[in-house]
Amino acid sequence: MLVCLLASLVLMVCCGSAAAQTADTLIPDELRLHQLQLIGTHNSYHVAPADSVGQLIRLAGESVLQGLQYTHRPIVEQLRDLQIRQLELDLFADPEGGLFATPLGRTLAMNAGADPGPDPGRGGVLNRPGIKILHAPGFDFLSNVSSLRSALEQIQAWSEGAPEHLPVMILLELKESVPNPTGVNLVPWTDVRLRELEAEIRSVLPPAACFVPDDLKQAGDQTVRDAVRKRGWPQVGGLRGKVFFCLDNEGDFVRRYLESVPSGQTPMLFVSVPPDHPRAAWMKRNDPVGQFREIQELVRTGFLVRTRADADTREARGNQTLRRDRAIASGAQYISTDFPEPVPTFSEYQVRWPDGRTAVRNRLLFPE
Secondary structure, three states: OHHHHHHHHHHHHHHHHHHHHHHHHOOOOOOEHHHEEEEEEOOOOEOOOOHHHHHHHHOOOHHHHHOOOOOOOOHHHHHHHOOOOEEEEEEEOOOOOOOOOOOHHHHHHHHOOOOOOOOOOHHHOOOOOOOEEOOOOOOOOOEOOOEHHHHHHHHHHHHHHOOOOOOEEEEEEEEOOOOOOOOOOOOOOOHHHHHHHHHHHHHHOOHHHEOOHHHHOOOOOOOHHHHHHHHOOOEHHHOOOOEEEEEOOOOHHHHHHHHHOOOOOOOOEEEEOOOOOOOOOEEEOOOOOOOHHHHHHHHHHOOEEEEEOOOOOHHHHHOOOHHHHHHHHHOOOEEEEOOOOOOOOOOOOOOOOHHHOOEEEOOOOOOO
């Protein structure tokens, strides 16, 4: 009986992996990445606050709490089972370790005699030095992966087991302030911290696993933008099994990041900049309704665009599909959601391609 059970489990795992591989390989190698549309998750690490902490958040307003009531599956499950191909991670510097081990909201709940919910620092994971992943240190602190290193290790392990997967965009938002009380002094993203970020990525992911901005350039291309304007993004066949990193922050953060790159070394992260910037290749345009025409123009030019199908759980609670439908129609290549599968207590709302597909031909560039 035990042998049969083990055999069944192995078969289930193998079949699940094969199904994911088949979904990715349905996309022809000769299509270019900007000619596809893929699904991503917003705040891919996020776990909804425990009830006791949620009651504290509610003091700031019911809509504030409602906007945080979504929970994502672990990262590997998103990649393997839900065919997610864009992840978003919020990063906080914690060079000494322990900065986020005792969240303010959890302490207040415990002092009130309430169940504080899961301990985010169980096993001492938050006491170790290194870049941490969470939404807000004070109250919205639960995460399905505690550190950037752990997230990268999980992504790399999955990628090695699925070498034909479509490229995965990893969106990094660097945080050094949040609007709500934190209970701690957050660490700024200085040049040193920014260099540590790139060093951490390079220490986990081998060069062959990463696609970096200058990889777009070919002979005769002076800038990354030149390459995209001439050819768009590379063909899928040359990007399988790879990940690429994009800086979610804009404005001054872009300047600080680019200036932090040592002389003689090229940036590892794609940056969201105006279309005329020398490093323009990818843009963040989160409003597919208000920015619909702009997104279409960028996509037709060959740029990659990431947009959001929903926000603050509003669309899911009311099964409102306008924003999702406009995101798809806009041609944005990466469509981010908090609901890659429905939450029955909200509605049947979800953002997912039919038939378990990983990607579809871009609806703007290949109208049906």
